[in-house]
Amino acid sequence: xxxxxxxxxxxxxxxxxxxxxxxxxxxxxxxxxxxxxxxxxxxxxxxxxxxxxxxxxxxxxxxxxxxxxxxxxxxxxxxxxxxxxxxxxxxxxxxxxxxxxxxxxxxxxxxxxxxxxxxxxxxxxxxxxxxxxxxxxxxxxxxxxxxxxxxxxxxxxxxxxxxxxxxxxxxxxxxxxxxxxxxxxxxxxxxxxxxxxxxxxxxxxxxxxxxxxxxxxxxxxxxxxxxxxxxxxxxxxxxxxxxxxxxxxxxxxxxxxxxxxxxxxxxxxxxxxxxxxxxxxxxxxxxxxxxxxxxxxxxxxxxxxxxxxxxxxxxxxxxxxxxxxxxxxxxxxxxxxxxxxx
Ligand code: PMV
Numbered sequence: 001x002x003x004x005x006x007x008x009x010x011x012x013x014x015x016x017x018x019x020x021x022x023x024x025x026x027x028x029x030x031x032x033x034x035x036x037x038x039x040x041x042x043x044x045x046x047x048x049x050x051x052x053x054x055x056x057x058x059x060x061x062x063x064x065x066x067x068x069x070x071x072x073x074x075x076x077x078x079x080x081x082x083x084x085x086x087x088x089x090x091x092x093x094x095x096x097x098x099x100x101x102x103x104x105x106x107x108x109x110x111x112x113x114x115x116x117x118x119x120x121x122x123x124x125x126x127x128x129x130x131x132x133x134x135x136x137x138x139x140x141x142x143x144x145x146x147x148x149x150x151x152x153x154x155x156x157x158x159x160x161x162x163x164x165x166x167x168x169x170x171x172x173x174x175x176x177x178x179x180x181x182x183x184x185x186x187x188x189x190x191x192x193x194x195x196x197x198x199x200x201x202x203x204x205x206x207x208x209x210x211x212x213x214x215x216x217x218x219x220x221x222x223x224x225x226x227x228x229x230x231x232x233x234x235x236x237x238x239x240x241x242x243x244x245x246x247x248x249x250x251x252x253x254x255x256x257x258x259x260x261x262x263x264x265x266x267x268x269x270x271x272x273x274x275x276x277x278x279x280x281x282x283x284x285x286x287x288x289x290x291x292x293x294x295x296x297x298x299x300x301x302x303x304x305x306x307x308x309x310x311x312x313x314x315x316x317x318x319x320x321x322x323x324x325x326x327x328x329x330x331x332x333x334x335x336x337x338x339x340x341x342x
Contacts, residue, residue, distance in 0.1 A: 016052065016054065017145050017339060018339065018340045019050045019051075019052070019144070019337065019338070019339055020048075020050075020337070021049075021050070021133040021140070021178050021337045022047055022178050022181060023044050023046045023121075024041050024042065024043050024128065024174055025042060025129075025307065026040070026041045027040045027042055027183075027249055027261070027300075028245050028264065029243070030173075030272070030301055030302065030303075031224050031242070031272065031277065031302075032239045033173055033188070034221055035239055036189045037239055037243040038187040038243065038250075039171075039173050040183065040184070040198075040250055041176075041177040042177070042204070042332055043333040044208075045330050045333045046330055047120075047333075048119070048120045048121070048134050051117040052138075052141035052142055052145045054145040055112060055114055056113075058111055058113045060098075060114055062098075063116070064093065064097075064117075064119075092125070092131075093118070093130075093131065096134050096162060099165055100135045100162045101114060103165075104142035105146075107148070108142075108146040110146050114145060116141070123326055125216075125306075127213070127300055127306035128208070129174040132159060132163060132178050135163055135175065136178055140155055144339060152179050152337070153195075155179050155337065156176045157172075157193075160172040163175060167217075168218070172188055172193045176193070178336065180195070180197045181337075182332065183200060185197075185198055185250050198254060200256065201334065202253060204311060204331070205258075205311050206311065206331065207312060208307050208308070208309055208310075208320075208327065208328055209285045209289075209307065209320040209324030210307050211285070211324055213302075213305035213306045214279070215305070217301070220302035220303055220304045224276070224277060238271055238274050238275060241271055242268065248260070248264060261295070262311045265296030265309070265311070266290070269286050269298035269299055277302065277303030279304060285324055286298065286308055288319040288320060289316050289319055289320050292316045292318065292320075293313070293315055294311055294319075297311070308320065317329055
């Protein structure tokens, strides 16, 4: 059990473990993966960094000194600090951090305290897997600090547990992808998870555009469940079509066929729109990317806002930027979660 935690502005000196975990985007198969269909996701070169140092007492100190994570409210009285309150994004991520520390302690059987510092290069709640990256990063850094060697399979499994215990339900897609890096083909039913890291070093001319999300992943998954119930056979056909797209996408990734991947991205966006998870803003980004000559574009993740991915050059980046709140180019990360030298 955790004893105490404090949000503090502490120490980066004498830090023992430094972990880097990529973000991810889903290329094909979001939503369908919840119904036992495969998904294909890829890790990206946008990172969460976690520093950890074991303490001699049992306290847990967490620093999230990051301008991309808003939500700390500090109250100072005449005699100094009265309290620090966390809201919004910080509270959201704190739950993952605390759960990851709890599971790392339980797994390793130790009760050491720990100093943790988390930094994220990614916008939060955008569908880039930030909560998975934070969960995996904190687990990995804690286990290293506690002297426990853990395989990537085991790390991904523990990270999935963190996500499920915090959210109530989660697919293993994000945690597997950010742990292993590269292209990850995944299928699961209940506890039974099949993960295949595709044997390719294919680079993608990947552009990401972000608009704020109106709904959480949980709400979008629930929305789709109700819609599928209403659609009946039509819903089944949409899920089957997404499955075929994902399987063909896997083949194109292995063959390095960017044209083919791009074409399937447009198809996948149409199918996700048919499920009702696109928005006018997301459609407009996809349309702008297409007009600028993108090989492909689609919403990625749960939808209802969030991110669009597109394949293309500078004209496409410019077009995506014009319709997004944040837009950037990124590459595929092939390393996954790693321990860095300071
Ligand atoms: O937007 P994200 O990264 O939370 O992705 C959600 C993907 C879904 O398939 C909609 C849900 C899931 O758990 O796989």
